[in-house]
Amino acid sequence: MLTPWISLGAGGHAASAAHALAGVAELVAVVGLSTRDWSVDVLESDSAAVAMAQQHDLRIVVTIGDNRRRLEVLDQIPAALLLSAAALTSTVSPDVVLGGSSVVFHHAHVGPGARVGRGVIVNTAAVVEHDVTLGDGVHVAPAAVVLGAATVGAGAFVGSGARILPGVTVGAGAVIGAGAVVTRDVPDNVSVLGVPARERHRFERTTS
Secondary structure (H helix, E strand, O other): OOOEEEEEOHHHHHHHHHHHHOOOEEEEEEEEEOOOOOOOEOOOOEEEHHHHHHHOOOEEEEEEOOOHHHHHHHHHOOOOHOOEEEEEOOOOOOOOOOOOEEEEEEOOEEEOOOEOOOOEEEOOEEEEEOOOOEEOOEEEEOEEEOOOOOOOOOOOOOOOOOEOOOOEEEEEOOEEEEOOOOOOEEEOOOOEOOOOOOEEOOOOOOOO
């Protein structure tokens, strides 16, 4: 039996998540404005989604692409209502526990001993190798690779096709540019680009 779920989000990432979870979970409602024809209930608010989920024993996935906003919304949802799931075409080691509202997309891989926080996106064809740690709200973009025992801090973004080499630590809120090869640790709230990756920008992050 498919798990019925509600998408807190109705944009492009929500559509991608719904496609990835087809055959695993059944989408019954979305929250948010959209020009898409969802063919499911469209709810007006997150609180309406929570009430519906509690009443009908449904699960929720926060499908907002922006890492920071996704975590802000996730913090307002009771943990017991959150669904974590992986596409049928993905491979996730049996010892891996996905944090609430984390989704592994088509053809992605999560290896043995990996630790995956809440609200994590392991996008299409991404690779998260053995003993990697992904903090809450991390997005590993399509075809990116995080190699063995690397750590990616909360809210960080690993761009499409990027490579993080074994044992490297990427700080919270960091941004790894598309195609970058990260050979050494990256501080919090820094963007890096290139091969090898070098710092391009430091930016402020607030907690509010």
